[in-house]
Amino acid sequence: KNEVEQSPQNLTAQEGEFITINCSYSVGISALHWLQQHPGGGIVSLFMLSSGKKKHGRLIATINIQEKHSSLHITASHPRDSAVYICAGHSGGSNYKLTFGKGTLLTVNP
Amino acid sequence: DAGVIQSPRHEVTEMGQEVTLRCKPISGHNSLFWYRQTMMRGLELLIYFNNNVPIDDSGMPEDRFSAKMPNASFSTLKIQPSEPRDSAVYFCASSLTAAETQYFGPGTRLLVL
Numbered sequence: 612k613n614e615v616e617q618s619p620q621n622l623t624a625q626e627g628e629f630i631t632i633n634c635s636y637s638v639g640i641s642a643l644h645w646l647q648q649h650p651g652g653g654i655v656s657l658f659m660l661s662s663g664k665k666k667h668g669r670l671i672a673t674i675n676i677q678e679k680h681s682s683l684h685i686t687a688s689h690p691r692d693s694a695v696y697i698c699a700g701h702s703g704g705s706n707y708k709l710t711f712g713k714g715t716l717l718t719v720n721p
Numbered sequence: 722d723a724g725v726i727q728s729p730r731h732e733v734t735e736m737g738q739e740v741t742l743r744c745k746p747i748s749g750h751n752s753l754f755w756y757r758q759t760m761m762r763g764l765e766l767l768i769y770f771n772n773n774v775p776i777d778d779s780g781m782p783e784d785r786f787s788a789k790m791p792n793a794s795f796s797t798l799k800i801q802p803s804e805p806r807d808s809a810v811y812f813c814a815s816s817l818t819a820a821e822t823q824y825f826g827p828g829t830r831l832l833v834l
Contacts, residue, residue, distance in 0.1 A: 656825070659821070699764075707777070708766060714763065
C-alpha cells in the first residue's frame with residue numbers, strides 16, 4: 612500500500628477556476644513535497660513543507676500534521692498550469708528517501 | 722547555474738546493449754539521486770549518493786544496474802545488458818543536503834527494443 616495517496620487522479624477545469632489537489636499520507640512522513648511535471652517534460656519542485664502554509668504566486672500549499680493531509684491550491688488557473696502534480700513525503704527515519712504519490716493529471720481548458 | 726544536466730536526453734537501443742546515462746549535479750550540492758519513472762510504477766528511487774558515496778542502492782533493480790559518482794560533478798547510471806522492461810524515463814536530481822529541495826534534471830527517455 613502506498614504511503615502517499617493523492618486525489619483526484621484526474622482533474623479538468625476551466626480557465627480561471629480555483630483548483631485543489633489533495634494528498635494524504637501515513638504515519639512517519641516528516642515533510643511533504645509538491646512537484647510539477649509537464650507532459651513529456653521535467654520535474655519541478657514547487658514546495659517543501661512540514662507545517663503551515665506556503666505561497667508562491669498563484670500556488671498555495673498547506674499541510675495539517677495532525678490530520679496527515681496536505682493540499683495544493685491553484686488560484687485563477689490557466690492552461691499553462693496543465694501538468695501532473697505529484698506529492699511526495701520524506702519517510703520518517705530517512706531524511707532523503709521520498710515516497711511518491713501517483714500524481715494528479717490537471718487539464719485546464721481555455 | 723545551469724541546473725542539473727543529464728545526457729543523453731533520448732536513447733534508443735537494442736536488447737542486450739550497454740546503456741550509460743550521465744548526470745552533472747548542481748555545483749555545491751552534496752546529495753545526488755537517480756530515479757526511474759514508468760507509467761506502471763511512477764517515480765522510484767534507484768540510488769542515493771551523499772558526498773559521492775553511495776548510501777542507499779536498495780532501489781537498484783538487479784545486478785544489471787550500476788551507478789558511480791567518481792567526483793562531485795559527475796555521476797553515471799549504467800545498464801548492462803539492457804532489457805525492454807528497462808524502458809523508462811530516468812531522472813537525476815541533486816540537493817544541497819539530503820533533506821532539502823531536490824532539483825531534477827530533464828531526464829533521459831530510454832527505449833530498449
